Amino acid sequence: MDIRTHLGINQELSGKPVKVAEGYAEVLLKTQESMKADDKGLVHGGFIFSAADYASMLAVNHPNVVLAGANVKFLKPVKVGDEIICKARVSEDKGKKKKVLVECFKGEDKVFEGEFFTVFLIDMFWRGEKMEVKPFYWKGDKLLLLDQRKLPHQEVWLELKTYEEVAKAIKEMAVRGAPAIGCTAAYGFVLGVKVQKEDPEKVYETLKNTRPTAYNLFWALDRMMKALKEGKDIEEEAKEIEKEDYEANKRMGEIGSEIVPLNAKVLTHCNTGALATAGWGTALGVIRSAHYGGKNIFVWVDETRPYLQGARLTAWELVKESIPHKIITDSTAGFLMKKGMVDLVIVGADRITAKGDVANKIGTYTLAVLCKEHNVPFYVAAPTSTIDSNIKSGEEIIIEERSPEEVKVCGGCAIAPKESDALHLAFDITPAELITGIITEKGIFKPERITEALKD
Numbered sequence: 135m136d137i138r139t140h141l142g143i144n145q146e147l148s149g150k151p152v153k154v155a156e157g158y159a160e161v162l163l164k165t166q167e168s169m170k171a172d173d174k175g176l177v178h179g180g181f182i183f184s185a186a187d188y189a190s191m192l193a194v195n196h197p198n199v200v201l202a203g204a205n206v207k208f209l210k211p212v213k214v215g216d217e218i219i220c221k222a223r224v225s226e227d228k229g230k231k232k233k234v235l236v237e238c239f240k241g242e243d244k245v246f247e248g249e250f251f252t253v254f255l256i257d258m259f260w261r262g263e264k265m266e267v268k269p270f271y272w273k274g275d276k277l278l279l280l281d282q283r284k285l286p287h288q289e290v291w292l293e294l295k296t297y298e299e300v301a302k303a304i305k306e307m308a309v310r311g312a313p314a315i316g317c318t319a320a321y322g323f324v325l326g327v328k329v330q331k332e333d334p335e336k337v338y339e340t341l342k343n344t345r346p347t348a349y350n351l352f353w354a355l356d357r358m359m360k361a362l363k364e365g366k367d368i369e370e371e372a373k374e375i376e377k378e379d380y381e382a383n384k385r386m387g388e389i390g391s392e393i394v395p396l397n398a399k400v401l402t403h404c405n406t407g408a409l410a411t412a413g414w415g416t417a418l419g420v421i422r423s424a425h426y427g428g429k430n431i432f433v434w435v436d437e438t439r440p441y442l443q444g445a446r447l448t449a450w451e452l453v454k455e456s457i458p459h460k461i462i463t464d465s466t467a468g469f470l471m472k473k474g475m476v477d478l479v480i481v482g483a484d485r486i487t488a489k490g491d492v493a494n495k496i497g498t499y500t501l502a503v504l505c506k507e508h509n510v511p512f513y514v515a516a517p518t519s520t521i522d523s524n525i526k527s528g529e530e531i532i533i534e535e536r537s538p539e540e541v542k543v544c545g546g547c548a549i550a551p552k553e554s555d556a557l558h559l560a561f562d563i564t565p566a567e568l569i570t571g572i573i574t575e576k577g578i579f580k581p582e583r584i585t586e587a588l589k590d
Contacts, residue, residue, distance in 0.1 A: 158221075165212060187236075220237070233251055313416070316348070316379070386574060394420065402481060434462055442544075488526045493562070499563060531563060541558045
């Protein structure tokens with residue numbers, strides 16, 4: 135329920151806002167005949183409480199805030215016709231929980247005082263009836279995959295029954311995002327080995343050769359092959375990989391949201407949300423957690439050429455959850471930083487080396503250089519499954535080069551002369567020295583100490 139559109143609020147039975155600022159609100163209650171509690175013309179205390187509660191929620195200023203408890207005192211009676219001002223101020227802020235002090239006055243006489251304790255319904259839209267963003271569903275003998283090439287204008291689900299179909303979907307970017315690719319490949323392995331009864335090595339190699347940069351792909355397939363050799367149920371292993379990724383993302387969000395300032399303007403690149411993972415997201419998961427934690431954030435969304443994952447996918451997720459944002463061209467970011475309009479940048483990762491170099495969507499390195507020039511914090515958010523401790527430097531990572539024709543097309547329309555050639559590198563490498571910190575489900579690490587996140 136959004137308190138700003140509730141019927142009782144619209145009828146001003148709980149008062150009318152007269153002032154709302156950061157951490158503070160005032161509500162004016164004009165008492166009515168219908169509020170009368172007895173023949174003496176006294177107003178029922180519930181209406182005073184309701185006005186005070188309304189003021190407390192406005193002071194917190196978030197549509198998903200709810201009352202969790204209150205300690206209150208009614209100090210003086212209120213009569214029909216009296217005008218009451220309730221003043222609320224946030225006195226204690228613990229992220230998802232806040233304490234609000236409220237005082238209500240009739241003229242200079244205090245008629246009510248209380249402490250209100252509020253919480254945010256973090257999963258209100260996520261797991262409720264309104265919305266659940268998820269890029270895939272396992273159905274026992276097939277994988278349902280949301281075709282991300284069709285978003286945001288169409289929601290088309292692919293029904294994949296063979297590992298070859300899964301490999302094709304990964305290669306052609308119907309699914310993308312390192313964690314989501316890893317989960318999808320794990321289920322593709324199940325289809326190939328358990329359902330189709332194909333040779334495990336053949337299935338492994340086919341899926342492994344779909345995309346060369348995202349480490350979660352190799353990590354998940356190695357884990358599936360190991361489970362098979364150990365006699366484990368590989369279907370349960372794939373489900374466990376999915377579950378672990380979702381839980382890691384939620385934990386990452388909680389940890390990462392602590393570094394997001396109140397009222398921050400956050401810039402992000404590509405899509406690192408629920409669509410790129412088993413749910414919730416990495417960098418966008420941090421942003422999502424900060425939003426539901428009442429940080430009152432605003433998001434700059436890089437369009438992310440040439441596939442427009444930012445404009446198509448990140449914006450789609452933000453719209454679904456009413457998170458304030460604007461889409462910008464990739465080349466706008468530097469000027470926004472120069473104007474002081476970016477407080478921090480949070481991006482994802484497709485592979486992290488032992489020394490903390492990061493492979494991510496092309497354009498990430500550019501943002502990191504701009505952040506250094508303008509003294510803007512630059513964070514990477516990724517689960518520990520993205521860390522490749524076998525590779526020391528980013529120079530060792532194979533950078534995927536895709537078809538040049540993909541650069542010459544935008545939104546299905548040709549934008550360049552047919553005679554012109556193009557270069558399409560899908561990823562770049564950001565050196566560790568440009569990264570402020572790497573957010574994982576184990577904590578936030580300096581890039582050069584990232585392998586500590588792999589320790590139990």
